[in-house]
Amino acid sequence: MYSSVNLLRSLTRAHKTIQVVARNYSVPAKQASVTSTFVGALRKIVGDQNVSTSDAVREQHGHDESHHASSLPDVVVFAESVEQVSQVAKFCNDNRVPLIPFGSGTGLEGGVNALEGGVALNMNKMNKIVELNSQDFDCTVQPGVMRIALNTFLRDTGLWFPIDPGADASICGMCATSASGTNAVRYGTMRENVLNLQVVLPDGRVFDTAGKGRRTKKTSAGYNLTNLFVGSEGTLGIITQATIRLYGIPEKTIAAVCHFNSVQDAVDTVVQILQCGIPMAKLEFLDDTAINAFNKYSKYNMTVANSLFLEFHGPAQGLEDQFDAVKELVEANNGFGLQVASDVDERTRLWKARHEMVYACTALVPGSRPYSTDVCVPISNLPEVIIKTKEMISEAGVQGPIVGHVGDGNFHVFFPIDREDKETLNKVTDISKRMALLGLSLNGTCTGEHGIGLGKRELLIKELGEHGVEVMKQVKQAFDPNGIMNPGKVFV
Numbered sequence: 001m002y003s004s005v006n007l008l009r010s011l012t013r014a015h016k017t018i019q020v021v022a023r024n025y026s027v028p029a030k031q032a033s034v035t036s037t038f039v040g041a042l043r044k045i046v047g048d049q050n051v052s053t054s055d056a057v058r059e060q061h062g063h064d065e066s067h068h069a070s071s072l073p074d075v076v077v078f079a080e081s082v083e084q085v086s087q088v089a090k091f092c093n094d095n096r097v098p099l100i101p102f103g104s105g106t107g108l109e110g111g112v113n114a115l116e117g118g119v120a121l122n123m124n125k126m127n128k129i130v131e132l133n134s135q136d137f138d139c140t141v142q143p144g145v146m147r148i149a150l151n152t153f154l155r156d157t158g159l160w161f162p163i164d165p166g167a168d169a170s171i172c173g174m175c176a177t178s179a180s181g182t183n184a185v186r187y188g189t190m191r192e193n194v195l196n197l198q199v200v201l202p203d204g205r206v207f208d209t210a211g212k213g214r215r216t217k218k219t220s221a222g223y224n225l226t227n228l229f230v231g232s233e234g235t236l237g238i239i240t241q242a243t244i245r246l247y248g249i250p251e252k253t254i255a256a257v258c259h260f261n262s263v264q265d266a267v268d269t270v271v272q273i274l275q276c277g278i279p280m281a282k283l284e285f286l287d288d289t290a291i292n293a294f295n296k297y298s299k300y301n302m303t304v305a306n307s308l309f310l311e312f313h314g315p316a317q318g319l320e321d322q323f324d325a326v327k328e329l330v331e332a333n334n335g336f337g338l339q340v341a342s343d344v345d346e347r348t349r350l351w352k353a354r355h356e357m358v359y360a361c362t363a364l365v366p367g368s369r370p371y372s373t374d375v376c377v378p379i380s381n382l383p384e385v386i387i388k389t390k391e392m393i394s395e396a397g398v399q400g401p402i403v404g405h406v407g408d409g410n411f412h413v414f415f416p417i418d419r420e421d422k423e424t425l426n427k428v429t430d431i432s433k434r435m436a437l438l439g440l441s442l443n444g445t446c447t448g449e450h451g452i453g454l455g456k457r458e459l460l461i462k463e464l465g466e467h468g469v470e471v472m473k474q475v476k477q478a479f480d481p482n483g484i485m486n487p488g489k490v491f492v
């Protein structure tokens with residue numbers, strides 16, 4: 001991983017004191033210091049080989065896949081057990097040193113960026129699938145288990161875990177960001193699929209949010225502590241185990257694509273499909289600009305028009321009826337070109353291309369980086385938000401392909417931007433904010449699936465109101481009175 005010489009060299013650089021800035025919590029931050037003594041004590045907890053202060057390793061842990069500038073931690077710790085996590089947390093807490101849980105770094109809101117330095121806690125070595133209860137459709141995993149590895153492990157069991165962010169993320173990171181994906185319209189998001197979490201609190205206490213070993217599909221036993229930590233973005237505690245729901249792999253799957261001349265027709269079709277109670281597995285929208293990017297990047301030749309990508313899951317008997325019902329609705333809303341993916345390879349290729357849309361959109365402007373948004377509204381308000389967003393993009397004269405999980409009322413704009421081009425960056429930032437405000441004005445949320453992190457803290461106040469955010473801060477105060485957990489995220 002890194003030679004001891006490098007570590008020795010970097011240790012000498014590590015001997016510095018960081019000024020822990022006073023935070024906006026009632027408990028004033030005590031001056032902390034990340035000295036070689038502090039680093040040495042971490043080594044005693046986790047072993048020499050599991051502590052790094054090298055620039056390269058710190059850099060890896062100072063950013064995610066968002067557009068936010070990196071903020072490096074002072075030291076990276078690789079934990080191998082919940083006991084080590086507990087001791088590291090308590091040690092950081094006693095020394096008032098920031099602690100940032102690190103999953104796989106695929107977050108999109110700067111969630112892992114170490115704004116005040118401190119310790120990045122990487123748990124990828126804790127990568128056991130602790131328990132599989134096939135007959136109960138659940139399994140329990142450690143923080144180093146990634147989404148694709150889990151489904152590979154499950155493949156022969158006839159079960160799968162359907163929450164599918166476009167990246168191969170850690171399951172516990174997906175819990176922390178309340179992740180979602182293209183299958184949410186049928187299977188929900190992480191909020192609906194986490195049965196229990198083992199959590200380490202900053203003071204070192206370890207507890208199970210639904211009670212040790214509990215894994216029922218529902219419970220009404222006290223406060224919902226599980227969903228308090230789902231979406232907590234590392235600001236309340238460290239998730240060291242997740243018990244999640246699994247589903248039977250559908251007997252039959254049909255994927256299809258169709259096109260529309262207007263956004264209104266496309267989204268009206270989605271609303272009517274949902275109102276008919278057709279249990280779609282995927283309902284994705286790509287506007288004409290996105291289809292153009294899709295064709296170029298993934299070597300397709302689709303009609304460049306507003307399009308729906310659909311997928312049906314279910315028993316062979318009956319799936320054709322669902323497809324026929326959708327076909328009628330597509331035609332009734334002036335849709336055209338309805339085409340079914342011929343086989344599993346074609347279906348896999350189609351969804352791989354969909355999951356890579358952010359790269360396809362970024363490739364529209366060579367050398368650019370992606371700037372992604374994420375807004376979600378009640379489905380009946382979706383046409384207005386998408387149409388007005390397209391008007392903003394057109395008026396600003398920027399490229400802004402629209403892609404999204406319209407079955408959930410959720411979509412993104414993937415702006416390709418050259419970050420040195422401040423004029424375009426300002427236009428894109430302005431559109432992103434106006435789009436979020438528009439979504440909020442239409443009973444929506446400023447973040448359907450990527451979290452608040454760094455970039456949406458102001459929007460959270462508009463979304464929840466002063467009292468709502470104040471209550472969140474009181475919850476934070478209860479769990480993390482010294483404010484060491486991922487400081488600067490979720491709240492301003």
Ligand SMILES: Cc1cc2c(cc1C)N(C[C@H](O)[C@H](O)[C@H](O)COP(=O)(O)OP(=O)(O)OC[C@H]1O[C@@H](n3cnc4c(N)ncnc43)[C@H](O)[C@@H]1O)c1[nH]c(=O)[nH]c(=O)c1N2
Pocket residue numbers: 064065100101102103104105106107108110111112123143164165166167168169170171172173174175176177178179180181182233234235237238239240355358449450486489
């Ligand atoms: C190309 C591409 C495509 C997509 C996405 C990303 C990329 C790069 N994502 C976003 C991302 O995959 C999603 O937010 C994941 O849940 C992040 O999981 P990581 O393990 O990478 O968390 P990462 O390491 O990025 O951390 C994210 C946040 O969770 C916290 N955290 C991580 N592990 C923790 C733990 N064990 N305990 C406590 N806190 C922890 C971190 O502190 C941070 O605040 C996404 N998302 C989505 O919802 N739908 C989508 O469709 C997509 N699509």
Ligand SMILES: CCCCCCC(=O)C(=O)O
Pocket residue numbers: 065066108166354355357358370371372404412
């Ligand atoms: C900067 C990368 C943005 C990726 C967003 C991916 C996503 O949510 C999707 O649905 O695709």
Ligand SMILES: [Mn+2]
Pocket residue numbers: 181405412449
């Ligand atoms: Mn998405």
